Amino acid sequence: MKIILSGSLxxxxxxxxxxxxxxxxxxxxxxxxxxxxxxxxxxxxxxxxAVPALLNKDFTxxxxxxxxxxxxxxxxxxxxxxxxxxxxxxxxxxGKDYIEGIARTxxxxxxxxMITAFLTSVAAVLGGVIGAAxxxxxxxxxxxxxxxxxxxxxxxxxxxxxxxxxxSLLRVNDIDFMSVGLPEMREKIKKEALGVMIKPKDDNARxxxxxxxxxxxxxxxxxxxxxxxxxxxxxxxxPLVRKNPDTGAVALYIMPIEKDLESLILAVKRTPxxxxxxxxxxxxxxxxxxxx
Amino acid sequence: xxxxxxxxxxxxxxxxxxxxxxxxxxxxxxxxxKEKVALFLAKTLDAMVHDLENGCYFxxxx
Numbered sequence: 001m002k003i004i005l006s007g008s009l010x011x012x013x014x015x016x017x018x019x020x021x022x023x024x025x026x027x028x029x030x031x032x033x034x035x036x037x038x039x040x041x042x043x044x045x046x047x048x049x050a051v052p053a054l055l056n057k058d059f060t061x062x063x064x065x066x067x068x069x070x071x072x073x074x075x076x077x078x079x080x081x082x083x084x085x086x087x088x089x090x091x092x093x094x095g096k097d098y099i100e101g102i103a104r105t106x107x108x109x110x111x112x113x114m115i116t117a118f119l120t121s122v123a124a125v126l127g128g129v130i131g132a133a134x135x136x137x138x139x140x141x142x143x144x145x146x147x148x149x150x151x152x153x154x155x156x157x158x159x160x161x162x163x164x165x166x167x168s169l170l171r172v173n174d175i176d177f178m179s180v181g182l183p184e185m186r187e188k189i190k191k192e193a194l195g196v197m198i199k200p201k202d203d204n205a206r207x208x209x210x211x212x213x214x215x216x217x218x219x220x221x222x223x224x225x226x227x228x229x230x231x232x233x234x235x236x237x238x239p240l241v242r243k244n245p246d247t248g249a250v251a252l253y254i255m256p257i258e259k260d261l262e263s264l265i266l267a268v269k270r271t272p273x274x275x276x277x278x279x280x281x282x283x284x285x286x287x288x289x290x291x292x
Numbered sequence: 293x294x295x296x297x298x299x300x301x302x303x304x305x306x307x308x309x310x311x312x313x314x315x316x317x318x319x320x321x322x323x324x325x326k327e328k329v330a331l332f333l334a335k336t337l338d339a340m341v342h343d344l345e346n347g348c349y350f351x352x353x354x
Contacts, residue, residue, distance in 0.1 A: 167345050168343035168345060178342070179342040179343050180341075180343070181330060181342045181349045182341050182349075183327065232338050233338050235339065235340040235354050236340055
């Protein structure tokens with residue numbers, strides 16, 4: 001009994017600590033918290049129960065884990081569907097890549113919880129309650145630090161950019177964005193818009209910034225944190241991220257409610273690097289040859 | 293407007309020799325009227341005004 005209890009407790013605690021409202025801004029709803037906590041508790045119970053079952057040489061218990069895996073895949077579908085439905089009425093889209101990333105994270109976190117519970121139960125069998133506590137702390141620490149993933153600030157340099165116009169063409173430094181026709185709009189943009197340059201630190205980062213999903217994620221994060229003056233009838237104020245085709249650097253243009261460059265830079269830096277956008281050409285021979 | 297990804301919805305111009313074709317064309321007397329008409333059209337159509345810098349504004353739904 002102690003074994004199962006310590007395993008489930010450790011797993012549930014891990015899930016609780018993993019539900020934080022971070023730059024993904026999700027889940028932001030009380031019911032979202034409840035359902036994920038409940039599923040986390042079930043996952044950890046399953047992981048914990050497997051150990052005593054194995055000790056009793058009851059190997060069929062493992063089939064339950066397969067059942068759990070099936071259930072977690074379902075979570076991913078549910079998350080994806082919810083987010084996609086919400087996307088339709090959003091002014092600043094998250095983008096499909098971001099949604100997929102969030103859905104996958106939710107699935108993976110449940111596996112993490114299950115593994116935490118399983119290993120804690122094993123520790124409880126071998127080392128008693130104290131052993132279980134030590135292992136649980138280590139595993140939860142591991143989940144929190146190593147599973148967070150990279151942010152844009154890790155792979156890119158984010159520096160202030162200057163909003164300027166070449167004729168009617170809106171630019172941030174030397175990167176063109178779009179033609180803004182109305183002079184009064186141009187004046188307003190000149191006065192109130194903010195721009196930042198995002199310079200990749202290496203070729204891997206450049207390939208990541210090339211991904212449109214990643215760029216949408218950056219614009220989305222900036223708009224959520226800083227506010228955006230965009231509305232359905234003012235497409236001019238849509239936050240945009242565009243690339244310099246020669247250097248691979250990208251620039252962000254945004255009409256924030258709060259005109260605060262420092263916090264915008266921080267928001268961009270904290271944007272998570274999407275798993276699907278993460279490319280590593282430098283890991284290949286051809287990529288390394290092309291780099292020099 | 294769902295099906296069309298991007299498209300010119302209208303052109304506003306002070307020089308009617310610069311534009312022709314199967315798109316609504318609004319001819320304005322002067323720059324001030326051009327801007328006003330373009331703004332009204334854009335607001336109504338939830339679209340954006342772009343400048344061709346040859347006297348023509350065109351309205352695009354993005």
